[in-house]
Amino acid sequence: MLKIRIISQSAVFILKRNMCTQEADVLFETLNNAGIITLNRPKALNSLNTSMVSKLLPQLQEWEKSKTLVVVKGAGEKAFCAGGDVKTACKPDEGPKFFFTEYNVNYLIGKYKIPYVAIMNGITMGGGLGLSVHGRYRIATEKTMIAMPETKIGLFPDVGGSYFLPRLQVNLGMYLGLTGDRLKGKDVVKSGIATHFVSSKRLYELEKLLSRCTSDVEVQSLLNKFNEPPEEFSLAPNIKHINYCFAASTVEEIIERLEKVKNEWSNKTIENLLQMCPGSLKITLRALQRGAQLELPHCLQMEYRLSCRATRNHDFPEGVRALLVDKDNKPQWTHKSISEVDDEYVEGFFKRLPADEELQFFDSKL
Template sequence: MKSSEESGDGGTVQVFVEEKGFARILILNRPRQLNALSFGMITALLKHITAYEEDPNAKLLILKGEGKAFCAGGDVAEVAHSVDECHWTNGAIFFWNEFRLNYLIATYSKPQVSLLNGIVMGGGAGVSIHGRFRVATEKTVFAMPETALGFFPDIGSSYFLSRLPGFFGEYVGLTGARLNGAEMLACGLATHFVPSERLAALEESLTKLGSSDPFAVCAVIDNHSEQVPLKETSALNRLDVIDKCFSKKSVEEIISALELEAVNNAEWALAAVQSLKKASPLSLKISLRSIREGRLQSVGFCLVKDYRVSCHILRKEASKDFFEGCRALLVDKDKNPKWEPSRLELINDEMVDRHFSRVDEEGWEDLKLPVRQGFGIKLGSKL
C-alpha cells in the first residue's frame, strides 16, 4: 500500500510512504533540491514516525531519498528567507520542529534503517545518524558544512561528533570535510556498508522481516553488507596527527598546529587550513565549544543547546553571518561571504557565551522535548 504527504513546492509530493509487510518506508522526494528538508517534510516525518511507533503492524522504519541524494540538509535558504520576510521566530519554529524530530528518532523504540545512498549533510544526518542502523554505499558523501554557511553543526550533532574516535569529530565539524561510505563505516557514523546494487535486495529482505528485534534486523543487513578498506589518502589514516591538532584548546591554536603540518607537505592539513580560513570565524568558535561540551551531554541536552544557539543566530545579535553565508553560497552564489567579525581575534568569550544562554525575550522558551520512556532531561538544569 502506498500513500503520500503533500506540502509545498506547488503541491509536489515531498514525502512518499510505502507499507510493505511489516515495514514502513519513508521516501524523501525533493530530488531537484537534493531532498533538502522543508518545513512540510519535517512536519510529515514527525506525523508518520510518531504514528508508526504506536502501530503494532509497523515493525521497522526504512528511510531513503529519491534521486542522487539521501538528504543534503535542512532547507536553510527557506529559513533565512522566512526570517528576512517576516520575523526571526519563523526560523525558530522550523528548528523547534526539526530538533523534536531528531529527538524522536534518537529515542525511537523501533529500529530505523536509513539507506544513505548519496549525499548526507546537515539535517540529513539529523534524520539518520540518530537512528539505530545507517547503511552507507560507495555513493555516500557525508559532511557537516555549516561553518562555511555562517552556522554551526546543529541537529544534535555535537552528541555524535564528540563520540567519534579521538578528535575526529572536531575535524569533521569545523572543516566540513567530506567522508565517503568506507570512512563513515570506519569511524562509526555508519553501521553497515552495502553496495548500492544490493540495496533493493536488502530492502526486500527487510520488508519480509516481521520483527522489531534489532538483532534480527542487524542480521538481515549483515547478510547484504561487506567490509571495505579505507583509501590510503583517508584522513582516518592520520588520526594521530588529527588528534594532535584538533585537541588544541582554541580555533587559533588548531589552525597554527595544522599550518605546521602543512609545512611538511601534508595535503590534508593544507586543505583543512583553507577550509577553516574560509569559514565564519564566529561559527568556528561556537562549533568548537558545542562539540567539546557534547562529550558530557545527552542527546537531549545537545538539542536544547542547539535550539538556543540557533535562536541567537536568527536574531542577528552578534553577527549576521548565517544570512550572509546563505546569500553568498545559496542565493547569489558568488562564494565570497563577508564575515563580521572578520577575524578570530575580534571575537571575545562574551560573544560566544551569549549564544549558549537563554534568549532574553518575552515569550521565548527553551526547546521542549517529548517525554520518552527511558530518556529524560531536566530543562531547568544549567546548560
C-alpha cells in the same frame, strides 16, 4: 442553480487533478512489517523544509507503536538528504519554527524503540545526518557522501551534531565539524557515522527483505549478511595529526598545531579553516566541547538556542546569501579574523532563551 452546480463540478475536477499532479514532499507507505519513508524532493536533493519535518514527526510516532521497523530513504539517485532548506531557515520568523520541529524529529529518532534503518545513498549532509545518524542502523553505499558544512554559511553543525561529532574517535568529529570535510563510501563506516556498507545495486533487494523482518535480531542478521568489509580509511595517513591538532582547546591553537605538522594535508586544512565564518568556528568548537558532556536532548536544547540566535544574527543570513542566493562567494562576516571573535560574543549565543521560547519536546511533562 444549474450554473452553480457546473462551477462546483469543475472546481472538484481541478482539485482532483492538482492532487494527482502535485506529489507529496514525503511519501509514507507500508511494506509487509515495515513503514517506508521516502524524502521526495529529488530536484532539491531531498532537502528538508518545515512541511516535511511536520509530517515526519507524527508518522514516526504512530509507526513506533504499530510497525516492526522503519526504513527511511531519499527519492532519486543523487541524495538521501542534502540538509535543511537554509534559505528559509535563516529567516528569524521562519527558522525557529523549522528548527523546533526538526530537532523534535532528531530527538524521537534518537530514542526510537523499534529498528530505524536509514539508507544514506548519495549526498547526506546537515539535516540528512540528523535523520540518519541518531538511528540504530545507518547504511552507506559507494554513492554516499557525508559532510557537516555549516561553518561555511555562518551556522554550526546542528541536528544533534554537538552530540554525535565529539563522540567519534580520534577527534575526527571536531575535524569534520570545523572544516566541513567530506567522507565518501566505506569511509563513512570507518568513521563510525554509518553502521553498514551495502552496494547501491542491492538496496532494492535489501529493502524487500528488511520489510519481512519481525525482530531487531532479524534486522541485524540481515544487514550483517549484506554488509561489505571496510577498506583502509582515506584519512589514515593523517589520523595522528587530526587527533593531536583537534584536541586543542581553542581554534587558534588548532591552527598553531596544524602549522607545526607542515604537510599537504595540514596546509590545505588551514586554508580551509580560514575560509569559514570566524564566529561559527568558535561557536562550533564550544558547542562540540560542551556536547561531549551532554545527552542528546540537552544537546538539541543547546543547539536550539544557538540556531534561534543565528537567525537574528548577521552571519547566518549573510552566509546563505553569499553561497546560495547571490552566489558571489564573498560573505562579509561580522568578524574579519578568528582573533577578533571574543568570548563574550560566543557566550551570548549559549544563553538560555525566555522560558516560553526554549525548545520543548513533544513528550515533555512541562
